[in-house]
């Protein structure tokens with residue numbers, strides 16, 4: 097067997113490693129310089145070369161090979177370099193003045209044509225630090241290069257593709273005529289290194305030291321606008337491509353985090369959205385502001401929203417913006433007032449217009465209005481249709497429903513055309529407002545009421561257009577808000593790589609919920625009012641009066657985090673449901689799960705993911721006494737609570753749980769599987785019950801914690817999203833539970849694949865058929881009168897034998913012969929063997945078998 101080869105990491109013995117060995121180079125990196133030189137030809141004409149960070153000397157070897165003879169070649173490295181003919185080497189740190197002096201001493205008045213730099217700090221610490229010190233090293237090497245390079249010279253350096261890359265390139269481009277980055281083929285793809293070849297050194301007389309100062313180049317470049325002094329190279333604007341995040345600190349003199357804005361400033365301010373984003377609270381302190389608090393438009397919600405702006409969601413912001421608009425209108429701050437004034441003026445001018453023009457303008461206005469309304473209606477109808485189609489794709493709706501919904505939609509469109517309730521309401525509100533304003537003696541824009549004639553018509557027109565105006569404004573603000581929210585989400589997406597995954601997961605969950613939602617019909621109006629639960633028999637078409645089955649288990653699965661107190665949903669497929677048969681069957685199957693909730697208190701558990709479904713297990717674990725006790729509890733809870741209680745029913749599988757430990761576990765795991773209890777937490781709880789570590793009541797009591805009765809109503813979605821991550825009970829899991837789940841998974845994995853199972857079943861079935869046939873024939877033989885009993889017995893035995901062995905191929909008999917002399921290499925047919933034969937080496941056979949076994953085990957381990 098050959099020597100094991102390193103296949104990973106830097107020790108990988110690749111093509112260039114071997115080539116370097118073959119050609120006598122000290123490092124495989126020599127090929128990088130060879131390839132760079134092949135592309136740019138800088139070594140052939142060079143008479144003086146400095147190699148910074150040169151150990152072990154691969155590049156020096158290349159330089160000495162490709163440069164003309166008698167060239168000056170100087171190599172520097174932290175570590176000493178083994179001597180190379182015609183090459184001078186030092187051991188020095190290239191970042192120190194000592195190194196510069198050494199080089200200077202060696203070159204005297206000479207200038208270098210080429211400066212090479214392949215430096216890399218010792219890797220192994222944090223990548224960011226490595227990258228940064230490599231960039232620093234590059235800058236240090238550039239510092240030496242600009243000092244020693246002749247005009248038109250070449251500087252070749254290794255750079256790591258890091259955040260500083262662009263800054264470095266920018267600096268190079270200020271000092272060299274041509275700057276190109278390239279990755280030679282010998283540089284490993286996995287490496288972040290890249291080589292920058294800077295040609296045609298501009299040799300400026302004076303270089304701003306900031307150009308070579310790492311602190312400046314890598315940190316504050318964006319803010320500087322420096323110039324190279326005394327040369328034609330001008331660097332007026334320093335803007336590297338890389339974006340650096342500007343972190344805003346506190347404003348000068350403003351060190352408070354909690355900021356308030358007065359309602360007046362918010363109402364009169366020009367940028368309400370910015371205000372909502374900046375401040376924490378809108379305050380009402382002046383007399384006028386306090387009056388605003390008493391206005392009808394300042395609802396309790398608005399007040400609550402003003403109280404803490406930081407917890408608001410999009411909807412709440414919209415509400416505040418609408419409120420602001422209304423107040424602005426009332427106080428004549430908004431365009432509406434102007435519009436209305438203008439309109440009044442226009443009306444006055446209109447009187448002077450001739451009748452025909454008036455009519456045509458009125459017609460045009462009406463047409464636009466009708467068109468806008470139709471457009472809105474169309475959009476709404478489209479939304480409804482899209483939703484319905486989506487629901488149908490998810491098999492949540494029968495095509496028939498689409499017709500209905502469309503009909504509904506068209507009906508509502510029609511209605512809207514005839515009488516738009518919303519619009520009418522708006523008009524009424526509008527009038528009420530005007531009246532109220534008059535009463536309060538506030539300034540009101542008279543829209544024609546005063547003259548008494550056709551006042552109402554005019555008022556309607558004004559109302560209509562001002563409403564439209566208001567809608568338009570609100571729409572604009574909403575669009576702006578939406579945009580801001582989208583930008584925020586995009587930013588989040590950019591920052592958080594996992595955001596997309598999370599979003600996708602959330603969408604899937606929603607889809608799942610929707611799907612489950614159709615399995616358990618949850619329409620409010622379909623709730624049966626007397627049965628206290630859906631009757632499975634009724635669904636099946638049987639006429640039964642008692643409700644045997646309860647749906648809570650499924651309900652639980654489907655409802656997820658539904659607040660138990662907020663009106664529970666129940667499983668109620670309608671009796672004459674239009675569901676396809678397969679779906680009905682599936683539903684019935686789902687319902688056949690035997691677990692039942694036993695108490696109202698237990699329902700509270702449903703509010704928490706892991707407790708959900710435990711109910712059934714719990715119930716099954718109870719003995720009769722406990723059950724009785726439980727039912728007492730039920731009654732008491734029923735009396736005090738106002739939420740719905742599903743009557744507990746007897747479970748036919750309950751006895752299995754009392755039998756013995758083994759059976760219990762098996763039944764439990766099966767039951768748990770049915771209940772979907774496949775989380776480690778759920779198994780832990782189940783095991784606690786089985787092992788009698790905790791009683792059911794104790795577990796229920798544990799279930800009441802600070803997470804139990806959370807109302808999510810009215811909370812902004814972003815807040816809930818955030819809370820969902822951490823605000824949940826932490827149920828400790830045991831090793832045993834994890835092991836049980838693993839074992840379950842392993843058992844699942846070990847099942848034969850469907851094809852194999854089917855083939856086996858087919859074989860069995862065929863054998864059974866053959867046997868049956870043979871039995872029939874045997875019956876016939878038995879009935880035959882022309883045979884003796886002995887003959888009959890023989891015949892029957894033969895038939896049965898045939899029936900049994902049919903389908904089975906007779907195994908060939910294998911005769912084993914020891915071939916003498918085979919181990920000595922004597923080949924050919926062994927003596928005394930006739931027909932086909934194969935030579936078998938017993939040892940080899942064993943080895944092959946052992947190897948196969950090892951492979952198999954290895955595979956299983958990896959799986």
Ligand SMILES: C[S@@+](CC[C@H](N)C(=O)[O-])C[C@H]1O[C@@H](n2cnc3c(N)ncnc32)[C@H](O)[C@@H]1O
Pocket residue numbers: 122123125126148149150151152153154155156172173174175188189190191214215216217218233
């Ligand atoms: C990848 S090796 C150079 C290989 C070289 N080009 C060759 O072909 O043999 C990087 C070298 O940079 C050197 N180095 C790192 N920091 C240095 C420093 N501050 N001054 C001098 N050499 C340094 C290391 O000692 C190391 O030998």
